[in-house]
Amino acid sequence: MRRKILVFAHTGREDARDAARTVCRQLVEAGLIPVMEREDLAILQSGWDNCVPVEVVSETVALVDIELGIVLGGDGSILRAAEKIRHTDIPLVGVNLGHVGFLAEAEEYDLTETVENIVNEKYTVEERMAIDVHVWEGHRKILTDWALNEASVEKGNREKMLEVAIEVDRRPLSTFGCDGVVFATPTGSTAYAFSGGGPVVWPTVDAMLLVPLSAHALFARPLVTAPSSMMAVEILPHNRVGGVLWCDGRRTRDLKPGTRVEIVRSRKPVRLARMHPAPFSERLVRKFELPTTGWRGPSNASPSSTSIEEN
Known part of the structure; x- marks a missing residue:
């Protein structure tokens, strides 16, 4: 065939x-x-x-x-x-x-x-790794979607902040006003999450990211969670401002005040073919055109043969 x-x-x-x-x-x-x-x-x-x-x-x-x-x-x-x-x-x-x-x-x-x-x-x-996205209005699930890079919950009104509560492993972590929250995979750590100030995560690392966007809070740092974690964001209803869900920047859904969005690791990964088994660090340098002038590399001497001179 x-x-x-x-x-x-x-x-x-x-x-x-x-x-x-x-x-x-x-x-x-x-x-x-x-x-x-x-x-x-x-x-x-x-x-x-x-x-x-x-x-x-x-x-x-x-x-x-x-x-x-x-x-x-x-x-x-x-x-x-x-x-x-x-x-x-x-x-x-x-x-x-x-x-x-x-x-x-x-x-x-x-x-x-x-x-x-x-x-x-x-x-x-x-x-x-991919992530599954579940959207709830009260006790009713209104949407299930997925993403390879990231799912983001963003403000729908440029004039007002989005008031949210973020959660990890079914426990509240913090509430704040922000432009949005990005939930990313390691693959997506060099995309929207990176632009929002999140860390670069090697694709071989099993982890998920939560990155607040322009948050008005003392504790609004990017978080790296276990792949078994469930991350969530709730749009607080008190100022009647809704948001917008984006999955990989392609699929979108308006979110009402009070909506809850849950993120978990997907059971189904995305399969990518590789032909150049270069380390991820090499790809970072090439794609971002990072300066490496002055790099000398590791010593050729093995640790066992290295001696320390005494003064």
């Missing part, structure tokens, strides 16, 4: 459309079957000279038959793709055509090498 690769592209960008056409052609030449969504394929075929055969997901190819998904775009495109295949076990590999692209495994200039690695099955799959 010929292997099938799902191609996601930010079709609103010309460079992503060109990259998708290149990927589809290379996959066909290697004997693999490129697969796309109907809408994306229609956009791609417009003005595509020497178009190669591309199958349509859920029409001519079932999701269960897809081996891997390749995403051409920035982190937003990867989050979009992860949302579309959430109910499957398909791993994703991202090729960054955007700016920082922390979720991407490769850059645009690595495109041909990335396709070759897929063709030759030179990749591993790692699982990234």
